[in-house]
Amino acid sequence: MPEQQPAGAYGGGPAIPPKKLTIPEIVAMKAGGKKITMLTAYDVAFARLVDQAGVDMILVGDSLGMVMLGYPTTVPVTMDDMVRHAAAVSRGATHAVLVGDMPFGSYQTSREDALRNASRFLKESGMDAVKLEGGHEVVDTVRALVENGIAVMGHVGLTPQRVSQFGGFKVQAKSATAARQLIDDCASLEQAGCFSIVIESVPAPVAAMATDRIGIPTIGIGAGRDCDGQVLVLHDVLGLFGDFKPKFAKRYADVGSVVVEALQQYDREVREGSFPDAEHSFTMKDAERAALEQGLSEPRRPKKVV
């Protein structure tokens, strides 16, 4: 008997592959009291590893500008940068919900630009949702995206695209007035249709109060343990970025040192001639080799004595 199609599905592959997490499942985790995990990834190799680790959501963050492209801030990142990296991530991950970060200038200019650019993440990169930075000032944009079928994650607190207005990467919402604004912004973003909100670099009690007052999951980064979930930048978690580590990031491994050690060994072995050895080389039949050598002039380099 042919397998039953879910209502509304067309022919071809299933709209949502079997083991993939969905956005409604992420939202339900808050009500179910289950913590949500999110990490960034920017390429297919790490997307595969993050996915294998069982992380719930992968953010293709515009932090890629800093950790992958070497810019001092996220501001120079373009839609083309994001689309290319996000597409690579979607080729590596089969389980996690995938979120593409709208770069600076891709959603502030008009509702139409926001819709066009957000659509690129879904159509060209295989993302499930987009993220954009801001509170009350982006509510109309969020509503327009959600009404047109695009799932949106909000981002409040330290919003790195505004780093020059903030005067650096500084903790936000430290005064009662600023904290109240942040909590109100979270409520407005929920009303506009966001399915979750990143809260970055704010005092833990502020994030806790916001988390208790909205029905959608908050995902904290430098916002304390009471958020519904946590996100970190992969390079901070793995120690891939030299000695710098933001206060809120925990380094779970020093992969950078392992990489340097491995590369030093490669460098040494090539210089001393122990790599490549027989195990890593191809051979040819003796007769073919002899026939080849017969037709060649004398070697200019003296034969190596082995």
Ligand code: KIV
């Ligand atoms: O760009 C990014 O990686 C982010 C996270 C730090 C939340 O926005």
